[in-house]
Amino acid sequence: MKAVILVGGxxxxxxxxxxxxxxxxIPLVNQPFIESMLLRLxxxxxxxxxxxxxxxxxxxxxxxxxxxRLGLKLHIIEEPxxxxxxxxVKNVEHLLDDTTFVFNGDVMTDLDLQAMLAYHREKxxxxxxSLTPVDDPxxxxxxxxxxxxxxxxxxxxxxxxxxxxxxxxxxxxIIEPEMLRYVPPNQFYMFERGLFPVVLQTGDSMFGxxxxxxxxxxxxxxxxxxxxxxxxxxxVRYSFRGTQIAxxxxxxxxxxxxxxxxxxxxxxIGHGVTIGRGARVIGxxxxxxxxxxxxxxxxEGVVLxxxxxxxxxxxxxxxxxxxxxxxxxxxxxxxxxIISDGCSLGAENRLERGIRIWPGTSLGEQAISF
Ligand code: GDD
Ligand code: MG
Numbered sequence: 001m002k003a004v005i006l007v008g009g010x011x012x013x014x015x016x017x018x019x020x021x022x023x024x025x026i027p028l029v030n031q032p033f034i035e036s037m038l039l040r041l042x043x044x045x046x047x048x049x050x051x052x053x054x055x056x057x058x059x060x061x062x063x064x065x066x067x068x069r070l071g072l073k074l075h076i077i078e079e080p081x082x083x084x085x086x087x088x089v090k091n092v093e094h095l096l097d098d099t100t101f102v103f104n105g106d107v108m109t110d111l112d113l114q115a116m117l118a119y120h121r122e123k124x125x126x127x128x129x130s131l132t133p134v135d136d137p138x139x140x141x142x143x144x145x146x147x148x149x150x151x152x153x154x155x156x157x158x159x160x161x162x163x164x165x166x167x168x169x170x171x172x173x174i175i176e177p178e179m180l181r182y183v184p185p186n187q188f189y190m191f192e193r194g195l196f197p198v199v200l201q202t203g204d205s206m207f208g209x210x211x212x213x214x215x216x217x218x219x220x221x222x223x224x225x226x227x228x229x230x231x232x233x234x235x236v237r238y239s240f241r242g243t244q245i246a247x248x249x250x251x252x253x254x255x256x257x258x259x260x261x262x263x264x265x266x267x268x269i270g271h272g273v274t275i276g277r278g279a280r281v282i283g284x285x286x287x288x289x290x291x292x293x294x295x296x297x298x299x300e301g302v303v304l305x306x307x308x309x310x311x312x313x314x315x316x317x318x319x320x321x322x323x324x325x326x327x328x329x330x331x332x333x334x335x336x337x338i339i340s341d342g343c344s345l346g347a348e349n350r351l352e353r354g355i356r357i358w359p360g361t362s363l364g365e366q367a368i369s370f
Pocket of ligand 2: 104106217219
């Protein structure tokens, strides 16, 4: 079974985490997001994937190669210019020959793909769109259906007054390749504003597949933290790498944890981590490879990428740190703060309320202080 994953976009809303790292490469529980997505597809019976990328193909090739390390066949295809969601699939049409899954590349879900495929076949559908309920459909594609789940209206980014249902396009499709004949070649064309409205007019069968599977868009800072918390507390089906060493504590390699450190799961701890005397690490928390947590430091609800050095007595709560930051003693970072990569924050600073610190920032002691 083949799939196309759409990987475009600049990830602007996730800046500064995406300043140095393309959005699909940002880690989810210590593993590039796209890699965890590929493993999920592989585990659900997809053995060949086309990654339709807008730019930086070489970064994807360097990280993922031909997919053999992950146990599937991978093609990484860069568009000459952004082709839009349907145009991107048209651009790789020569690699497709049969019923194909298409995925938006910025969604975390544990949708049952085999159930969706069985449904697509049972309905003899040409296009099947997975649907999920949301509170506010205005940021998404609204999908209205008949009683038998045949789609009869698709409205991308509806205005508040056009909302008639809470079911939206969840960004997983199954398409019959013959539908690509409606997509004009070599130009920008979207499923949402182009192909789906056209298919409604041609009368080819298009069905919605509503599901209550876990679903979230990973592209916003708060959802990025929420997804981690949901994975760690078991709200979404997810297989952890590493070995479970205690109640809901997973270790991904060797770690040096001081016997007086207090560790409360759910925690995932990367390779080569050291945790100092009297430190408190409270889940849901992820600590990347090579991080050092100083004595008496307190961490709760945080995501640290690789190589962070946390000073003695620092407090980190509900925040994200990118790679290789130095955090001074007794500094406090809380409330959705995001620190990018390579920052050096002196002792006794206080960073709160969604503050975003750009790569390479240096702050002296007490620069933003108590
Ligand atoms: N290769 C390629 N080329 N990929 C693209 C392009 C392109 O030109 N444009 C967008 N993509 C990729 C994005 O990277 C993302 O993975 C996916 O296609 C969807 O594009 P977004 O820009 O993230 O769209 P959205 O989030 O505003 O809305 C889409 O997703 C919602 C669900 O999250 C739509 O499909 C909505 O209908 C849907 O509800
Ligand atoms: Mg999106």
